[in-house]
Amino acid sequence: MNLYGIELESRLLLGSARYPSPALLADAVRASGTDVVTVSLRREGGGQRSGQGFWSLIGELGVRVLPNTAGCHSVKEAVTTAQMARDIFQTAWIKLEVIGDADTLQPDVFGLVEAAAQLCADGFEVFPYTTEDLVVADRLLQAGCRVLMPWGAPIGSGRGLNNVFGLRALRAHFPDVPLIVDAGIGRPSHAVEAMELGFDAVLLNTAVALAGDPVAMAAAFARAIEAGRAGFEAQPMESRDLAAPSTPVPGRAWLP
């Protein structure tokens, strides 16, 4: 998988929030085999560089950091946070979140497109957290994004893929754009489903961080994503209404 010119082995991107401890986060990252960890700036920042203790632990994981603008509700907030993130983590990558509804944490797609345009013009490589809406996706690509991250379901809800039809349409419309299902994944089976639809990767956080055993869950997701991808590449059969025997009648042993 290639994201903004960077070749990545793993198709799992892992969030770093809400783990019982940084040590368990580190173990989960290793167990997941991920190459990319997202880090929230806004909530953990506390201004200046006071989050350095946690950020340096992230730095020691030896994976690529994808800072995010989680919790930003306006274009200005998101852009400022992205600029801070670039200074702190020395990366042009930014996972762009502009939240439009406090209850569902649904993206404000209008603000998202505007912020994406500003950040892309400023040299950022933007990973926009969006809905499965085709038109919004198109506008984000026009704004300069070269990766899209549609939601499966609201952040942290663990509901899986709410709109499989919409996600399938998105995949079909943009066959060459890396598409990452971000948010709403609760179980490994949800990740398999996303990968079988042909999505390039899955980004998740809560499903691992709040699992009883985050390290074991990280490993489970790693396998689920591999299985889903392999299943997609192997071109699954179509489902049918009519049963079709796997052993044809003429081939069955004749028992007197």
Add this chain to the structure above:
Amino acid sequence: MRITIIGAGVAGLVTAVELAGRGARIEIVERAERLGTLACAWFAGGMLAPWCEQATAEPQVAVLGAAAIAWWQQHFEGTVCRGTLVVAAGRDVGELGLFGRRTERFESVDARQIGALEPELAGRFQQGLFFPEEAHLDPRRALQALAARLNAIGVSIRYGVDADAARLDADQVIDCRGIAARDTLKDLRGVRGEMIMVRAPEIQLSRTLRLLHPRFGVYVVPRGEGIFMLGGTLLENDSHGPVSVRSAMDILNAAYALHPAFAEAEILELGVGVRPAFPDNLPRVFRHGRTLHVNGLYRHGFLLAPAVARQAAQILFPNTSQASSCISS
């Protein structure tokens, strides 16, 4: 043996009490001018909740913390043993199931039982979990009581002294500086917690309450005389700066959801503590040259201080039995 303890927070004072009982000559030095003002313990909830903590903490926390309730009962008469009541509002009751799967030593309670435990909450919550063996205390009064007890047995606390461990005239130095020890302990980090103290004379609650919510949980610890400590934020940064509007809103909204009468409460104080934590969020007691470090109590200062103090005492006095470890009260 002459021992100097650096830091008069909960780790320093509890360690002093443990060691004094084993015959050491102890002095405590503290950089603040007054007890508690620079200690994160001053802003703690004071919950002695080893089983509730199982929901998020390593199993070792419950193991180490189980003895804390008896320790505090023995050393601080203000320890309140009335358990912890955990509730969740209608659409969040699923959180109770998850909490219950990860914790132990609780009883599931229904609306009637919740009302019997805390009449103010009658009719407000349909389901809850009650942890009858847990306790709470007022951290400030508890620290003051330990300081007074130490004074009475000849342990002096020198305030306004920013000590350098290498220059102290002592046989043994115990570094209980919390986050300030980051100058020597490189993997120590600060985890910020914010609290709000309110006076709500209309509300009568007798035990620690925890409201579960997917985003904004809160705990409410009664301090007596209509005063309640509201807490709950856990932020990965070491800023000592003032409480943010967002945190205050989250905490106060959650308290309001717990009981609408909190809307009429007076805000007495907004406070911030930066808790010292190692990467596994577990405490450590270890020797480095002449210095014994007792640190990394994270959000479990009052819960874990007795256990780590005992570990420190066993390292320094390997031949004394646990039975002699408590000073007589």
